[in-house]
Amino acid sequence: MTFDRYARRKLLSHIIAVLTGLCVLAVLYPLASIVYEAFVNGGAVLFQVGSLTSVQPPPCSTLSCKTVGIGPAIQGTLIVVGLAAGISVPVGVLAAIFASEYRAWGLGRAISFTADVLTGVPSIIMGAFIYGYFVIYYPQIALSFYTGALALSALMIPIIVRTTEEALHVVPNSVREAAMALGISKWKATLRIVLVASLPGVATGVLLAVMRAAGEAAPLLFTLGYSTLWFQGLDHPGANLPLLIFLGALSGYPNLVKLAWGATLFLLILILIVNVISRFAIHRMQVRMGGV
Amino acid sequence: MNATKVKTDHLTAYYGEKPAVIDVSLEFPEHAVSAIIGPSGCGKSTLIRCLNRLHETGLRTRVEGHVFLDSEDIYQLDPVRVRRRIGMVFQKPNPFVTMSIYNNVSAALRFNGRPSREETDRQVVRSLQQAALWDEVKDRVDAPAVSLSGGQQQRLCIARALTAEPEVLLMDEPCSALDPIATAKIEDLIKKLKEEYTVIIVTHNMQQAARVADYTAFMYIGKLIEFGPTEDLFERPKESLTEAYITGRFG
Numbered sequence: 330m331t332f333d334r335y336a337r338r339k340l341l342s343h344i345i346a347v348l349t350g351l352c353v354l355a356v357l358y359p360l361a362s363i364v365y366e367a368f369v370n371g372g373a374v375l376f377q378v379g380s381l382t383s384v385q386p387p388p389c390s391t392l393s394c395k396t397v398g399i400g401p402a403i404q405g406t407l408i409v410v411g412l413a414a415g416i417s418v419p420v421g422v423l424a425a426i427f428a429s430e431y432r433a434w435g436l437g438r439a440i441s442f443t444a445d446v447l448t449g450v451p452s453i454i455m456g457a458f459i460y461g462y463f464v465i466y467y468p469q470i471a472l473s474f475y476t477g478a479l480a481l482s483a484l485m486i487p488i489i490v491r492t493t494e495e496a497l498h499v500v501p502n503s504v505r506e507a508a509m510a511l512g513i514s515k516w517k518a519t520l521r522i523v524l525v526a527s528l529p530g531v532a533t534g535v536l537l538a539v540m541r542a543a544g545e546a547a548p549l550l551f552t553l554g555y556s557t558l559w560f561q562g563l564d565h566p567g568a569n570l571p572l573l574i575f576l577g578a579l580s581g582y583p584n585l586v587k588l589a590w591g592a593t594l595f596l597l598i599l600i601l602i603v604n605v606i607s608r609f610a611i612h613r614m615q616v617r618m619g620g621v
Numbered sequence: 622m623n624a625t626k627v628k629t630d631h632l633t634a635y636y637g638e639k640p641a642v643i644d645v646s647l648e649f650p651e652h653a654v655s656a657i658i659g660p661s662g663c664g665k666s667t668l669i670r671c672l673n674r675l676h677e678t679g680l681r682t683r684v685e686g687h688v689f690l691d692s693e694d695i696y697q698l699d700p701v702r703v704r705r706r707i708g709m710v711f712q713k714p715n716p717f718v719t720m721s722i723y724n725n726v727s728a729a730l731r732f733n734g735r736p737s738r739e740e741t742d743r744q745v746v747r748s749l750q751q752a753a754l755w756d757e758v759k760d761r762v763d764a765p766a767v768s769l770s771g772g773q774q775q776r777l778c779i780a781r782a783l784t785a786e787p788e789v790l791l792m793d794e795p796c797s798a799l800d801p802i803a804t805a806k807i808e809d810l811i812k813k814l815k816e817e818y819t820v821i822i823v824t825h826n827m828q829q830a831a832r833v834a835d836y837t838a839f840m841y842i843g844k845l846i847e848f849g850p851t852e853d854l855f856e857r858p859k860e861s862l863t864e865a866y867i868t869g870r871f872g
Binding site for chain 1: 675678701702704706708717718729733778781782
């Protein structure tokens with residue numbers, strides 16, 4: 330009797346272990362296969378001479394066509410994401426500071442709630458909304474880096490607001506009281522003491538938002554538009570990696586499909602590098618601050 | 622008794638609708654150490670947090686009555702200015718973790734004005750000496766504040782408060798997180814500080830009040846029960862409640 334129960338428990342324990350292991354595999358498989366496929370198909374493109382410096386080739390239907398040119402898409406992605414970060418980091422961080430540090434004003438909750446709702450809004454709606462507005466009022470720049478950056482920042486701001494808020498909440502209240510008790514004014518204490526103490530968290534949020542924006546195609550469809558050329562000016566449409574993947578993969582032209590694979594690999598590597606460097610930097614920062 | 626430095630006049634402090642300090646009128650003498658004792662939750666911490674207008678920074682808190690610094694009603698002044706004249710040391714050491722020892726001590730100067738480097742250096746050394754920490758840290762003022770021990774961190778917080786050159790120093794159970802040796806150092810320090818400052822200390826430790834304070838106030842459930850020279854309060858209490866507390870019958 331007792332042996333039976335023991336055996337049953339042991340069996341159950343093994344079954345659970347196997348099931349959880351299978352779930353791990355189910356999670357890892359897509360990631361591993363994406364990385365594998367991207368390396369196999371995109372590696373040749375990415376390391377082809379001239380791939381990073383030349384313009385996207387015209388569509389071409391034979392397999393022997395030359396495939397080079399993801400340079401403009403990389404450049405465009407860096408510019409539009411950089412611009413979007415320039416808008417969304419100050420706005421998001423300041424909104425989060427207001428929501429977290431000036432709660433007594435009652436607006437704080439409204440900001441957190443809005444950020445939560447906005448996080449759930451499909452990103453294509455951001456693009457469509459920005460496009461809709463600009464095409465009516467400023468049609469000449471409806472398809473440009475400006476609107477692209479606005480659409481991406483609409484996506485990034487809620488992420489930055491939420492993570493910054495969390496990071497500020499982690500700073501113990503005793504720090505705020507210590508600053509106040511020294512007669513340091515509220516804004517100085519907030520910006521130069523509380524915010525500095527929460528920097529690792531804020532940086533994590535900013536990087537999350539940047540990586541999300543770098544991989545987004547949907548909000549850029551209507552806004553940044555699409556170009557195969559090098560940067561022409563902020564008021565012009567631009568090239569970018571996610572749209573190159575989207576349009577290239579759908580085009581059916583073998584050389585463009587290959588190019589899309591190259592763009593995929595580059596995006597993966599970029600995100601991986603940013604992730605690793607930021608984690609390392611944030612860890613160092615925390616150690617220096619004595620937080621870990 | 623020295624001239625009065627800080628005076629509360631019918632002070633009542635609320636958390637929401639609940640009063641934590643009820644109608645307290647007290648006069649704290651200048652250049653003396655005044656202790657506030659009483660059982661947990663009696664309102665002693667709330668009381669001193671009213672003296673530098675920190676109580677009102679909490680959510681749904683409110684203060685009624687007056688607090689005078691010399692003859693000025695601090696509730697008529699800018700709270701930021703008030704806190705520059707009335708410094709505070711907290712229960713748990715709370716150095717700015719992102720800053721070095723030097724930057725912690727000089728925080729009040731750096732954030733509240735634009736002092737020269739020499740001026741800042743001079744003041745930092747002075748504050749650290751006053752807080753009896755200089756000899757232990759003089760070779761490593763650029764080390765992170767969190768590298769210090771708990772007792773050293775608390776003295777760092779005292780030095781940090783002194784850099785603002787306050788007239789009054791409030792201490793909210795400054796030794797409750799410290800070991801006996803660190804406590805003894807802080808107590809020695811408190812006795813020296815009264816030469817230059819008016820010190821008001823909250824403590825749940827009656828022996829500590831007896832050791833460091835010239836005057837002691839006893840509070841119970843928000844009300845001031847008795848205030849007088851420490852010796853009188855401990856040896857000849859006027860109120861039976863005080864006597865019951867100091868003889869250990871409750872609290």
